[in-house]
Amino acid sequence: MMRTRPLKVALLGCGVVGSEVARIMTTHADDLTQRIGAPVELAGVAVRRPSKVREGIDPALVTTDATALLKRGDIDIAIEVIGGIEPARTLITTAFEHGISVVSANKALLAQDGAALHAAAEQHGLDLYYEAAVAGAIPLVRPMRESLAGDKINRVMGIVNGTTNFILDKMDSTGAGYQEALDEATALGYAEADPTADVEGYDAAAKAAILAGIAFHTRVRLDDVYREGMTEVSAADFASAKRMGCTIKLLAILERAADGRSVTARVHPAMIPLSHPLASVREAYNAVFVEAEAAGRLMFYGPGAGGAPTASAVLGDLVAVARNKLAEATGPGESAYTQLPVSPMGDVVTRYHISLDVADKPGVLAQVATTFAEHGVSIDTVRQQGRPDGVGKEASLVVVTHRAPDAALSGTVEALRKLDTVRGVASIMRVEGE
Structure with missing residues (x-):
């Protein structure tokens, strides 16, 4: 039977994602009611700038006091899209x-x-859902x-940041340099004015930590994730990749x-080889491979950012949490029973592509090969090309x-x-996906 009393929702933050959440809640209200079994009502919207015009949102719902909104006693679900700590x-x-x-x-x-957040939710018998935190x-x-x-699950590998994928895709497909591709991404709204979180891998590392915790039933924090950015990737790296039948992607690998x-x-x-499905992921799209023991290889693909796509994930969680509220139940919480240690990057085993600038004279190749052998690294292929340097x-x-x-x-x-x-x-690049 349909419950007539609405579930009241507090929206914390009303930027690009928050405004889309509010719009969908309003325009799809009847459908959401049928799917949940009760109406959901936007009961308050906490913002920093109350004077900003927010189309489709009743100004009477807007407040700058998020704490008071949560404490007023009639809120059932909070949607947090503020971001940051x-x-x-x-x-x-x-x-x-x-x-x-x-x-x-x-x-x-x-x-x-x-x-800590999972523990707090469990303590109070409540839900914490976060589909929108990873891959839009x-x-x-x-x-x-x-x-x-x-x-x-034994392995997760994927592209989880649309901005960096857009930049690398443009460098690959047009021959553009890093800065040129970044400028285009900024002009199109894919990159922030300060793109550090994206291009230095911080955004992807946060998502990797979340996915690793879920995949391996163990606690993985952001500090546990090895991180390298992609600002040093050059046109020469792409040229080398093409000679190997590869392209270059910023990957999260768990x-x-x-x-x-x-x-x-x-x-x-x-x-990664051009034959790998991740190599064909273009523009600002995301794609993630999950390799499980029984299910095998599963690929998840789609838009990984943007107001409407992210709002879609938020509303999916809202429906699930609202249904749990009506059933007086909760969904799955944190699963960290394995308590596996996170090994350092030095333990990771993979292949490497190394580009060296060397003196063009006899014996250099042998000297380089000996150095690799002394450190237990076996060489697969070597390519040498001479060039004048002016001296x-x-x-x-x-x-x-x-x-x-x-x-x-x-x-x-x-x-x-x-x-x-x-x-x-000149360059060190790992080779994955083979």
Whole structure:
């Protein structure tokens, strides 16, 4: 039977995503009522600038006092789309203390303090849902947390930041340099005025921490995720990648160790073969591969950012949490029973593409090969190309290795830098997806 008393919703934040959430709640109100079994009513909207015109939102609902909105006693669900650590953390905690379940899109906060927030939700018998925190509209968190709950996930690899994928895609398809591609991304609204969180991998690392925790049933914080940005990726790197039949993507890679006793979580640029499905992910789209023991390889693909796509994920969570409220139940909380340690990056085993500037003279190749061998890194292929440098001669030496531990590769590179015949290490790129 349909319940007539509405579930009241507090919207915390009304920017690009929040305004879309409010719009959909209003325009799809009848459908949402039928899907949930009761009406949902936007009971208040907490903002920083109350004077801003917000089309479709009753000005009487707008307040600058988010805490008072949560404490007034009639709110059932809070939607947090403020972002950042504070005041979002305090507001979510306040919501739990007042019997309010929470839907959040806050990847940074969940990556840093997810364990504490889950514990608070459990303490008060409430829900914490956050599908929109990772990969926008793509259903990913809930399938991993619920649909694959009976399976064993061994690996997750994907593109989880649309801005960086747009930039790298433009560099690949047009031959543009990094700055030129970034400028285009900014002009089109894909990149923020300060793109640091995206291009240095912080955004992707936060999402990686959340996904790793769900996939491996263990607590993984943002500080546990190895991170490299993509600002040093050059046109020369793309040229080398094309010669190998590859392209370059900024990847989040989460892996369970072969012995099952630890996990690794990392974000960095990598070459992947053009035959791999992730290589064809264009523009600002996201795609994630989940490799499970029974289900095999699953791919999730779609728009990973933007107001409407992210709002879609938020509203999906709202429906789920509202249904739980009516049933006087809660959905799945944190699962961290395995308590697996997160191994350092040095333990990761993969292949590498190293570009060196060396003296163009006899014996250099042998010296370089010996250095690799001394550090236990086996060479797969070598390509050398000479070029005049205006004084004497230099050569570009490109080495592609077999699989080796990252620590061994780091030791090799450090030793190479000390060789008199090596003028510089121009580029180091991991090779994944083979």
